[in-house]
Amino acid sequence: MFDSTLETLPSERLRDLQLRKLQALAAELLAPGGNAFIRRKWAAAGLQSAGDLRTWDDFRRLPVTFKQEFVADQAECPPFGTNLTYPLERYVRLHQTSGSTAQPIRWLDTEASWEWWTRCWGFVLRGAGITPADRVFFPFSFGLFIGFWAGFDGARAIGAMVLPGGGQDSPTRLAWMEKLGATALVCTPSYALHLLQVAREHAVEPAKLPVRVTVHAGEPGAGIPAVRARIEEGWGARAYDHAGMTEMGAYGYECAEQAGLHVNESEFIAEIVDPVSGAPAPEGELVLTNLGRAGSPAIRYRTGDRVRAANAPCPCERTFLRLQGGILGRLDDMLIVRGVNVFPSAIEGIVRRFTAIEEFQVEVFRDGELDEVRVLVEVEDVRVADTLRRTFSADLGIRLDVRPVPLRSLPRHELKARRVVRLR
Numbered sequence: 001m002f003d004s005t006l007e008t009l010p011s012e013r014l015r016d017l018q019l020r021k022l023q024a025l026a027a028e029l030l031a032p033g034g035n036a037f038i039r040r041k042w043a044a045a046g047l048q049s050a051g052d053l054r055t056w057d058d059f060r061r062l063p064v065t066f067k068q069e070f071v072a073d074q075a076e077c078p079p080f081g082t083n084l085t086y087p088l089e090r091y092v093r094l095h096q097t098s099g100s101t102a103q104p105i106r107w108l109d110t111e112a113s114w115e116w117w118t119r120c121w122g123f124v125l126r127g128a129g130i131t132p133a134d135r136v137f138f139p140f141s142f143g144l145f146i147g148f149w150a151g152f153d154g155a156r157a158i159g160a161m162v163l164p165g166g167g168q169d170s171p172t173r174l175a176w177m178e179k180l181g182a183t184a185l186v187c188t189p190s191y192a193l194h195l196l197q198v199a200r201e202h203a204v205e206p207a208k209l210p211v212r213v214t215v216h217a218g219e220p221g222a223g224i225p226a227v228r229a230r231i232e233e234g235w236g237a238r239a240y241d242h243a244g245m246t247e248m249g250a251y252g253y254e255c256a257e258q259a260g261l262h263v264n265e266s267e268f269i270a271e272i273v274d275p276v277s278g279a280p281a282p283e284g285e286l287v288l289t290n291l292g293r294a295g296s297p298a299i300r301y302r303t304g305d306r307v308r309a310a311n312a313p314c315p316c317e318r319t320f321l322r323l324q325g326g327i328l329g330r331l332d333d334m335l336i337v338r339g340v341n342v343f344p345s346a347i348e349g350i351v352r353r354f355t356a357i358e359e360f361q362v363e364v365f366r367d368g369e370l371d372e373v374r375v376l377v378e379v380e381d382v383r384v385a386d387t388l389r390r391t392f393s394a395d396l397g398i399r400l401d402v403r404p405v406p407l408r409s410l411p412r413h414e415l416k417a418r419r420v421v422r423l424r
Helices: 011-029 036-044 056-061 067-076 111-127 147-157 170-180 189-201 225-235 344-351 382-396
Strands: 091-096 106-110 135-138 161-164 184-187 213-216 238-245 249-253 261-263 268-273 283-290 301-308 335-337 340-342 360-367 370-378 401-405 420-422
Touching (some): 091 111, 106 111, 111 147, 111 249, 135 147, 135 170, 147 161, 147 184, 147 249, 161 170, 170 189, 184 189, 189 213, 189 225, 213 225, 225 238, 238 261, 344 360, 344 382, 370 382, 382 401
Parallel strands (some): 135 161, 135 184, 184 213, 213 238, 370 401
Antiparallel strands (some): 091 106, 238 249, 249 261, 268 283, 283 301, 335 340
8 A cells, every 4th residue: 555544544533634635625715816716616616715615515615617617617718717816827738638538628737736746646656556566658649648757656655666668669669668677557557558569460479577566547438348358468467547637636446355346435535426427336437536636636526438437345345435337438539329328438348358350440321310339440350340340239138339440540649549539
């Protein structure tokens, strides 16, 4: 564990800790000259000062926040919007969301907020069993995407050796991992699978490399059993899921039990609500509040992620909320095909059972008044496509068009994969 005292706190003490942190955060946000964005939202709900936030009932009076509010705020007050608690000279880091679900949002962090980010990644990496003895390889080019910047500093903060893989192609990265003795790999699940394919093409056996742990973020693939199985078998290593957001922080991580994502409730308040009514629910949309990012906070933020709370305690003895199956899908990614709700993650979970399929893409197109889905798969044997089509019908209860395409004809992704394409 990164902090065994916090990770095993009894629920009542954990709630007390969260409320104290929330009150301290409110005092910072509502101080004279503080956060204009938060002040406007909270005033509309009748909260004028930190003293108005005394109980959990007061917390539930706070309005929820949607991504589009941040988008609109930055459009009205470019380039950074009004969700800033301090003068601009206090901020030292700039990052930006990927823009995969909306207009990209710019996000600023102070030195203190960035230290908080790296601490949150400490929970992620230690949960996966990474220690100061490890050499952690980050095979991505450093741009505005925040995820692996924070992971890079998080690995350094726990004392591990960090190995940057920016500015290299995939064969070179594999060679450097072997040459430098990388024992851990941190990347998207899509890129971990892509590296396996590249390794096969260059007669490299990843399972013989010293990598013993892989940690995956940026998309929910590592929480899908079939995807995890392919990564673990190919790399000969244990694959761990992680969840985070540019506007929120690194909030979710797996333990050695690999039985779902733990939400780091020492640094985040988590709620699960019905997406329509907003009422508490055991399965629904994840709503998060970060407690240590005072420079640019996100309070009661509707993440758009569909999750399910686990009922039983985790054998690892952590008392944090556990999300069974990790992130089950994006609510705004849900496809409605002839009246049946289908999440892209469910499609991927079936596709990845077929080791003969190198890559895939989901095309959504209009046929009259209805949406239809076509799944393109890179495969040499067309009979695999026929079997996949029958498996979709059996497992999803719906017939999907499956079409084989030539190998290496579909795009590969280093960061977030965009496999759902909507055709006009």
